[in-house]
Amino acid sequence: MRILLIALLLSATALMADYSHQPIDQKLIDSKIKIIDIRTPNEWKTTGVVKGSLPIMFFDENGNYDMNGFLAELNTKVKKNERFALICNSGNRSKVLGTYLGKQLGYNVIDLDGGIQYAIAKKMPLEPYQPKK
Template sequence: MLKNLTPAQLKEQKEQGAVLIDIRTPYEWKQTGVVPGSHLLTFFDDYGNYDIDKFMDEFQKLVPTKDTPFVLICRTGSRTSTVGNFLANQMGYKNAMHLSGGIFAWSADGNSFEAVKR
């Protein structure tokens, strides 16, 4: 089951060692910056397409076991809800979380961003 997090809860999870994964597009990363410490792994491209095998290959390098806690981040929480529910319900990941409200919620809460140099 996917757990919804507030920005404050995301910070707590980060401190406890959860893997942060920003699934937005490279353009979005450059536009706003990212939550400090996030791994960058696009799920949907600019056209809404995805390659599940490619994503899972990279995802499993970041999240090595089904018990490893991770937090997905996107712009509003919509994409992470879809992807997070897939990972929890279809793929069996037990500690799936996402930032409810996405990067907008992170920004509205007054949190800082890290610039992306890709």
């Protein structure tokens, strides 16, 4: 009975989890969905960030990451069942992380194709990066 209950809970989590990808557009921004920017602080400073996005670095400048640290900070910004979007520079990092978060950990993730470079090309609203104080 206990095994059946655990199996049902795992199945329910998998059914509620979702991973999708799409380019950023004004409709998505207007929806007020949380956009998590996983780039590095230097990248945020160079291009700015999508207006209203939440910067949480995943890969550092050397390609290293701290999954536990990232998840701890992510979980202060979004609830596990809350739909949110990930953005990086070109879409490569957000695809890797989004796939893992959605398919392995059960988050509801939208991977923003083309990243900030696509957002810049489409003239999406950006704002200067403001470091935490």
